[in-house]
Amino acid sequence: MKTSTRFYNRIIPYWPMVVFIFLSVLVITICSVLSMPLLQNLVESIGSKDISRLFFWIGASLAVYIVRSIAAYAQIMLSYGFILRVVSDLRRDSFQHIQTLSLHFYDKHKSGEILSNMTSEIQTIQTTLADFFIRTLRHLLTPIGITVYLLYLNYRLILIIMVAIFILIRILKKSRSIMLTASRQVSESYAHIESFLQENIRGIKVIKGFTLENTRFQKFKDIIAENSTIIKKESRVIAVQDPLAFLVHVIAALFVLGVSSYFIIDGSMTSAELITFLLGVFLFIDPVREISRFNVYFQRILASAERIFALLDIKTSIIDSPSASVIHRDKVMGKLSFQDVHFQYDKDRPPVLTKINLTINPSEIIALKGKSGTGKTTLLNMIPRFYDPTKGVLLLDDHDISNYTLASLRSVVGIVPQETILFSGTLRENIRIGNPEATTAQIEEAARLANIHDFVMEQPEKYETSIGENGVLLSEGERQRLSIARCFLKNPKILLLDEITSSLDIDTEKLILESLINLINNRTTIIISHKPSLLNLAQRMVVMENGKIVKG
Template identity: 35%
Template sequence: MEWRDRATDLPPPKSAACLTGAPGRSDTLPGALLLSPRFRRFLSYYRPYTRILTTDLLCAVFVAGITVLLPLLAGDLTRQVLNAGAEDVRPRLAWTGGLMVGLVALYALCNAYVDFHGHLMGARMEADLRRDLFAHLQRLNFGFYDRQRTGALMSRLTNDLFDVSELYHHGPEDLTIALVKGIGVFAILSSIDLRLTLLVFAFLPIMAAFALYSSRRMNAALSLSRERVGSVNTQVEDTLSGIRVVQSFTGEATEQARFDHENRRFVESRRAGYRSEAVFSQGMTAFTQLMSVAVIVGGGLAIAGNSLRPDGLVTFLLCLGVLVDPVNRFVNIARLYGEGATGFARFLEIMEVTPEIADAPDALEIGRARGEIEFRDVSFRYGPESEAVLEGLNLQIRPGEFVALVGPSGVGKTTLCALIPRFYDVQAGAVMLDGHDVRTLSLASLRAQIGMVQQEVYLFAGTVAQNIEYGRPGASREEVVDAAKRAGAHDFISALPQGYDTEIGQRGVRLSGGQRQRLSIARVFLKDPPVLIFDEATSALDNESERAVQSALEGWIGQRTLLVIAHRLSTVRHAQRILVLTEAGLSEQGTHEELMARGGVYARLHGLQLSL
């Protein structure tokens, strides 16, 4: 059975709604990166590590220089042995041998520095990239995440940035070593026999062309593989996040089939990569062997013609091994550049997304709000092609008023509340808080005024207390306990093995749905904002807990502005004003008694619930 790919990566435009390039790829790869302003940004991540980088490259020069000097010294030793007697050569052999041992020791020290500090520098730069990307992701608005999959974004935070760090670390080192070795070997060999040197170096352009061709094929396969592994991550995240639903519906076979489909697509993408790598590896091996054959044959002819001494041939053969290393390093640089530039371009794709919702340049900071909310001719839709959710809505909520929103599903109740903290921006009209258009307020100060409890609760891995303290970091244990009591959560928390210090697992999986809901309510009670929004927040509570929460809310009437979305009308009958939303907009408003007497939509909804 074939399954369609459910993973969606980043869409095309360069905004929170869309990004450049095809899913999982970039149109600015990799050659264009060197010619673009992005390259300056790439280099900017070296700035905090300039001293380490300088020392690292200096050590790389020593490593390459010593590698070139050792064959030269070996050739010199051979010449001494051939041209001098045993007694005469011993002091010179001892001196040269000691020098070579010293160089080997220096080589080991420099190589150790390059290996350790270079890798550590790369890891730190990867951490810097990940820090910046994570911070930027937190600034992107709900609309961005409505269109993305967590698995695909996780792939960018992990796999892509590891490839970038490899380029940061190995790129300069390999380039330095390759240049020093290549130039040094050419200088040494040309001083011995220029014609044989030119014969050897004639192989290099062919090897380079072959390597670049193979590198392009490997990079294309790698890009596809990276896209496919993002799809695998997305599938795994999707299934494991919903494992309770999977098992309750015995959907294991379905999920396994979907995973197997994505896994097969990943393996197919790797097949092309491994084929390219095999062709490259064996091709380079064949070129190296051909170079050795050419040196042996050419060197033998040169010795026969008395234009080359045997010690020169020894130096040639030893240097040949050194010469292959720069070629391999240049190829490795091409590979690292392909992978790293791809990863960095994908990193920039997200970093260059401008949040659709951000602070205005002259955004206002407000203190504690009074809680007056007004919708002025508000219209909103989720996308250009979507139907309008709200159209020309006008509504005013007084400070401290308890307002309930009721109506059928899908008429915009949750959307209306999401517009107040600017989780989305209106397309027309304005949402006002204390007479200020919310778009003129800083997001931090605006959202500090608002506490939301949603039907879909999210708790973080950690303890009960830590999840409640999220409402106000630094709150005392007494304040945490008081908030839990007002949310009707204290009794069940006290019964947990470690009480408030009990670990609740990722997303609070060790708690029941009602317990998770009560913790989320306690969290917003601890925040104590002037505006409280409850979106079906008591639907998962038992009657006793619901009454405790309602009592706490009613105690805040006049002190906090309360907006409560409810399908269960019995929970909002004591609201000071009930707003009835339908597909036609705001159809009715009034108290429970007024709306029942009117006999309209609310009365019919109430009657339907009583009949169930």
């Protein structure tokens, strides 16, 4: 389906608002057209020196412009309401969609590019729609109304204007494809900038640690230079299109003035009619110039919509099967069986896991050992179905995990990752992620079990203390204990621990080990670690090498 058709389909649900917007525009158009006969009568009143008639037409003109102002207010308010609904739909749909995409998608796409689609492209659509509906739309019908009246006034002169319109349309038609290409390139360039900036902010510690400031700055200068080149290319297209359209209008107006002057000299036109006709030409020029910009607006919307729809068209590879059933939490034992499991991220990349055969009994605690890059974390990520096996099957309590709904499967799996992810908000809100329906007492009990409650109570606002973006106000140990508190609150049947003490000091590690002893009790647990203190908690050691299990 064409991008333009898909975008129109998003407008259709709000057709009543569009109808009222067009009715407002129709009133504005009628008032604009009425200004010509009103002016003609005013001029004729002055010529006849009829004061009472003059004041009547002045009052009539004032009434018409008051009505026009009310219609313009209605059009602007309705337009903003309509635009906000369309844009909000796009934002909601995009956010909801990226939430459903598998980790394969995030492995292949830069976060900056995703953010560009979610922010910059949608903002471009919002701004451009506002320009069109508030500025350009009210001019669409005005030239038609003016043309009808001018035909009534002097059909010969209006033919001259039609020639100018024909020339303008030919110009716009030729520039359309050039403008679309330029707009696409600008959108892609902005996405590149946003991606680079986000990457730079995320990796600022590495940049400073390796003194890469100048290197990154030079690379950013190159990106900015490339962006400037692309924008200049678009600017040249706009710079040619707008003045050229204006020049056509001026030539047409001068031609009209010359011909109409000839008509006055030969007596077939009055001075009042000439003034009215020139007003009509003046009123005609501005709307046509605005309409000429519509091509720019339209191409920008299409370029941005194309990128947004491309994101919405991406299909997730991890979905519920039609026959998927819900796991009954109370019946889950926690037995895991990997049967001849293979996995590779892409067909053109080497396998990450090969011939994995591993059974973990209910409530058993095992440790995965091996060098970095041997597939340990990938193996963990298959249990909550962040990835599906390329070959083979993974069983939970002797049932293929792909036969369960994703939501119910993940509800019985708890994860404490190496890099703790926290969200802007309070300590309470971040613990409650483990169970959004948890009571205050349950949250505090989870915090106690995770050895974080005492720290929370030392804060000025206790559990309502804000932790900053991604928990920037907390130490690594405090962040990790919050992550463990989430797991206590979730109360999973299966627990996955991935290098959770790798960057902690001895005292903090001791606190976390104390909480882990309680957390892993009666839960099927898989531990990835190089720390003896954690490995000692395991009942069995599984060693991995080059994506294979070599021991255990």
